[in-house]
Amino acid sequence: MEEVSKLPLPEAFLDFLQANGLDASIYIASDTPRYIRLKPGSEGDLREIEAEINCNLERVAWLPGFFSLPPHLQIANSKAYKEGKIYGIDAASGAAVLALNISGGDNVLDLCAAPGAKLCMIADLLGDSGSVTGVDIARHRLAACRTMLQKYALGDRCRLFVADGTTFSLGPVRKFSHSRSCESACKEDTFTEWTSRRPWKERKKARKARKPAASALIAESDSPELIFYGRDSGVLGTSKSELYQIVCRSEVLSRGYDKVLVDAECTHDGSIRHIQKYEHWGWETLHQRVLNAERTDNLTNLQIKLLTNGFKLLRLGGLLVYSTCSLTVSQNEDVVERFLKENASAELQEIDAAKDWPCKSGRIPKTLRFDPVTSQTSGLFVAKFTKLAI
Numbered sequence: 001m002e003e004v005s006k007l008p009l010p011e012a013f014l015d016f017l018q019a020n021g022l023d024a025s026i027y028i029a030s031d032t033p034r035y036i037r038l039k040p041g042s043e044g045d046l047r048e049i050e051a052e053i054n055c056n057l058e059r060v061a062w063l064p065g066f067f068s069l070p071p072h073l074q075i076a077n078s079k080a081y082k083e084g085k086i087y088g089i090d091a092a093s094g095a096a097v098l099a100l101n102i103s104g105g106d107n108v109l110d111l112c113a114a115p116g117a118k119l120c121m122i123a124d125l126l127g128d129s130g131s132v133t134g135v136d137i138a139r140h141r142l143a144a145c146r147t148m149l150q151k152y153a154l155g156d157r158c159r160l161f162v163a164d165g166t167t168f169s170l171g172p173v174r175k176f177s178h179s180r181s182c183e184s185a186c187k188e189d190t191f192t193e194w195t196s197r198r199p200w201k202e203r204k205k206a207r208k209a210r211k212p213a214a215s216a217l218i219a220e221s222d223s224p225e226l227i228f229y230g231r232d233s234g235v236l237g238t239s240k241s242e243l244y245q246i247v248c249r250s251e252v253l254s255r256g257y258d259k260v261l262v263d264a265e266c267t268h269d270g271s272i273r274h275i276q277k278y279e280h281w282g283w284e285t286l287h288q289r290v291l292n293a294e295r296t297d298n299l300t301n302l303q304i305k306l307l308t309n310g311f312k313l314l315r316l317g318g319l320l321v322y323s324t325c326s327l328t329v330s331q332n333e334d335v336v337e338r339f340l341k342e343n344a345s346a347e348l349q350e351i352d353a354a355k356d357w358p359c360k361s362g363r364i365p366k367t368l369r370f371d372p373v374t375s376q377t378s379g380l381f382v383a384k385f386t387k388l389a390i
């Protein structure tokens, strides 16, 4: 405990850890490395990148395409980063994406997508088939995700919606049979190639439709707002009514998403780098925005709703990964337990690749926990489910 009290962490955070039965000593592992993921196709540039950032990149043996760096090395100003050859993403986050077993042709839903590190990895794994639908409630964060997709030239098969993930109900893009008369099809507006330079009138209309105007978050009743789509995302050429068609329950079993990621909003207590940002914003802000009991109760309700809705949109036999960067039992195992109780068709799945991962089991068998001491990564909880026919 003596060592813990030397941590540059506020009392409120240490109290939070204690109240949640978490061992504060894991945060002493201050030499936890940073990680990068190499853009597929950039392997040949490895030596050049090392020379530029002036350090050796150490391959992460258990995670293809990932390399570790010394904790304090900054990559944001490097040429390789600016040119989109490397991504900054923690290894535990990479493991959560790998747990989805993405394969070409999958239609993937990322329900809490912004700022998009995992979404980019999903898009890279998909390659040139399938689709990715990214949803996030925070417009400014999803706009950053759009910038990232464009920077890494990954947008072709993606579409992004500002929407509430607890109620989002659009299925994967479908190819519509064009049996309707040409006349009715032509009367309706169809989506043309996406452009950021929309006409002034259209932008004004969209701005007006956003309420409340001052807020960065969408109102709960608002319908999803499409803020980006790529040329192979399936959006091009469909009409608004086709795109915004809600998938019904019976249909979702065969035509829902193949893979769903619910990387839920949480207290972020597993990421010490995130917590330390509050040193600048003020520890009081950390308490108000993150740790107070009312907020954490609301969070667990949000998490269960996100998980439940993500599962609703999953096809039969599809896979869903639930992850949080919190290490509290209430935001992880408790959520999983409650969800399993309420969803008879949900079954926890073994994450096969995890036998080679440096993590430990959560309190529920088949769930995983990464933490700085066990894994040399940020803290992350991961659970994987499938949908059974019942």
Ligand SMILES: C[S@@+](CC[C@H](N)C(=O)[O-])C[C@H]1O[C@@H](n2cnc3c(N)ncnc32)[C@H](O)[C@@H]1O
Residues within 6 Å of the ligand: 093, 111, 112, 113, 114, 115, 116, 117, 118, 119, 135, 136, 137, 138, 141, 163, 164, 165, 166, 263, 264, 265, 266, 302, 325
């Ligand atoms: C842990 S972050 C996701 C990180 C992201 N998956 C990545 O890899 O970059 C959680 C996200 O959930 C979003 N969020 C919070 N409430 C939401 C809701 N009701 N629906 C959709 N997204 C929500 C937040 O805006 C935040 O961007």
